[in-house]
Amino acid sequence: MPNKKLSKDVAMDAVRLWYRCNKSYVLSSKISKIPRTTIQTRVDIAKVMYPEIFAQIELEPSAEWTYPQQLEITLDNGVVLIGSDAHIWPGPETVMMKAFVAVSRKLKPDVIVLNGDILDGAKVSRHGSLLNAHAPKLSAEIDAATKWIAKLQPSKHRIWTMGNHDQRVDHYLANNAPELDDYAGRISDRFPTWEFCWAVNINGVEIRHRFRSGIHAGWNNALHSGVTTITGHTHQLQVTAVRNRNGTHWGIEDGMLGDPSHKCFEYGEGTPSRAQPGFLVLSFIDGVLMPPEMCELINGEPVFRGKHVL
Numbered sequence: 001m002p003n004k005k006l007s008k009d010v011a012m013d014a015v016r017l018w019y020r021c022n023k024s025y026v027l028s029s030k031i032s033k034i035p036r037t038t039i040q041t042r043v044d045i046a047k048v049m050y051p052e053i054f055a056q057i058e059l060e061p062s063a064e065w066t067y068p069q070q071l072e073i074t075l076d077n078g079v080v081l082i083g084s085d086a087h088i089w090p091g092p093e094t095v096m097m098k099a100f101v102a103v104s105r106k107l108k109p110d111v112i113v114l115n116g117d118i119l120d121g122a123k124v125s126r127h128g129s130l131l132n133a134h135a136p137k138l139s140a141e142i143d144a145a146t147k148w149i150a151k152l153q154p155s156k157h158r159i160w161t162m163g164n165h166d167q168r169v170d171h172y173l174a175n176n177a178p179e180l181d182d183y184a185g186r187i188s189d190r191f192p193t194w195e196f197c198w199a200v201n202i203n204g205v206e207i208r209h210r211f212r213s214g215i216h217a218g219w220n221n222a223l224h225s226g227v228t229t230i231t232g233h234t235h236q237l238q239v240t241a242v243r244n245r246n247g248t249h250w251g252i253e254d255g256m257l258g259d260p261s262h263k264c265f266e267y268g269e270g271t272p273s274r275a276q277p278g279f280l281v282l283s284f285i286d287g288v289l290m291p292p293e294m295c296e297l298i299n300g301e302p303v304f305r306g307k308h309v310l
Helices: 006-021 024-033 038-051 051-059 095-107 140-151 166-177 178-184 217-225 261-268
Strands: 072-075 079-082 113-114 159-163 195-197 199-202 205-207 230-231 237-244 247-256 276-284 293-298 299-302
Touching: 006 024, 006 038, 006 051, 024 038, 038 261, 072 159, 079 095, 095 195, 095 217, 095 247, 095 276, 095 293, 159 199, 159 205, 217 247, 237 293, 247 276
Parallel strands: 072 199, 079 113, 113 159, 159 195, 205 230, 230 247
Antiparallel strands: 079 276, 199 205, 237 247, 276 293, 293 299
16 A cells, blocks of 8 residues: 555545545546546555545535446457447347347457447437337337347446437437336346446546447547547447557447348438448457457458358
8 A cells, every 4th residue: 555645635635536436546647637646556555544534525516417427447358349330129139230249159258338329229319210110119118128138148347328219218218207217227228237327437447338420430539539539329340540659459340230221220311321330349469459440341241250140
């Protein structure tokens, strides 16, 4: 334990910031512009010198977000599997959903990230429905998602970043039946073995459902965040390198596990789209990110590392 002196005021500021950032040292550093190691040292010292600070902050009105703003994972050597935008309805699983399961069983990843919009939430959308569209009930979507998720390879970390379609579940209850919030529960209560959050940081790589949009979303995400950033939301599948004198970082869009021609996307009126089924695999060696790899749908078949997956 560090043997240093620290004023109580400085310790209080560091611990309060750490709590406000859901105990994320990386996020605390970003917000305060103080080195991560400095914040971590101050919190460690405070645990020894001023334990009463933690008790006091615990009693303060909660400033924590509904879901953690950012989770942190350190991975020295291992694999991360990332997929998003399944927009699950009851019925047959898409080819890419099956491929995601197959690759999870083959690679046995240390981390699996469902990067948002796993559910569609058609019945609880704020957007009007088409006549005779016959969208499924939310409970049916949840049942279908639960069955698919159960097929995935068990992993040490199972992360679900909240997508805008996933949020429909909580939004609907909060706005239409707030008195039932403690009875019906949030989306996270339906999938208790997964950690829900807005973003997850793995060795400095930020994974979240959405940031910038448009054809150059990946480039803009990496440019404006300053770190390798992985997003879903656009349904695009592409890896863009940002290279400068600090080295290389990536702007990555992880495609979609759903089928772009599925009925749930009828609102797009069948117009041409850049949507592409696929998902992403990250490999870390000695804590360093290797060039990202994609599984992509080619001629109707999911292909990964030059071979058909199914």
